[in-house]
Amino acid sequence: METRRTRATPLAPEERRAAIVAATRPLLIEHGSAVTTRLIAEAAGIAEGTIFRVFADKRELFHAVAEASVNPPGAQEQMARELAALPDLPSKLRHVIDRLAARLQESLLVLMAVRSALLNEPHQPASGPPTFLLEANKALVDNLTDLLFTPHAEELRLPPRKAALVLRSLTVGTWMPGLNRGQQPLSTDDVIDILLSGILRKDDH
Known part of the structure; x- marks a missing residue:
């Protein structure tokens, strides 16, 4: 039938x-x-x-999927809601790092799949990444600054925006495919420890 x-x-x-x-x-x-x-x-x-x-065509659809993957609609509002339910900076860091790692891994798979479409983006700069990637990166750093670190500014040695840039760099560097081939990547605990304690031994005296 x-x-x-x-x-x-x-x-x-x-x-x-x-x-x-x-x-x-x-x-x-x-x-x-x-x-x-x-x-x-x-x-x-x-x-x-x-x-x-x-x-208009499949290329435009693939481009839209890539853009939604790296900068999901409503990401700012969702981060604000989720962080408001957590009690302190370490627990907020753990949540954000885990979410960023998952999004980054998925986004990179999508970006690699639609690479040819992105290279033909009509408004792409003469060199460098597509415009929407630059905008997504700015939105991420803004959200980390305003929603994660600014409420805890008095606890920080660095300004909130610098802390956001450090977190962004650590997460992207940790989960970028190919950068850690054959090596043990940083864990969420490692990233939190580096962010909150640095890499130098503390003087016991």
């Missing part, structure tokens, strides 16, 4: 766009840039033509 495809539930264009992006992300991680619009449509529960009513 033939199964008839039901029509997709009507959604506003931005909602439909977000739903297609969400359905495409795991497919890109699994199949890379070879993923087809047919697979995407099946995962999103829509007809293939619906994709091209909200995206």
Whole structure:
């Protein structure tokens, strides 16, 4: 017996766009840039033509997935809610580091899968990373500064923004594929210890 495809539930264009992006992300991680619009449509529960009513082409869709992966919508509000429920700086650091590590690993898989699309980004600077990566990095440092470190400024030796830059550098350097090949990467505990205690021995006197 033939199964008839039901029509997709009507959604506003931005909602439909977000739903297609969400359905495409795991497919890109699994199949890379070879993923087809047919697979995407099946995962999103829509007809293939619906994709091209909200995206000009597959390259534009892949670009949107990459952007949403490195700078998810609502990330600032979500971080604020989650940190407000935690009692002190060490527990907040642990939560943020674990979340950043997971997001970074997923984002890098997506970025590698859509590399060719990103290289052809029309507004990409003549050299350097795509504009949306620069914007995502600024948003991350701003959020770490304002939401994580500024409420604990009196506990810090460094200004909150410098602390945010150190945390960003440690997490990116720790979980960037290829940088730690054959070596034991820093753990969450290691990153917290370095941030809060530094690398020098303390003088007992």
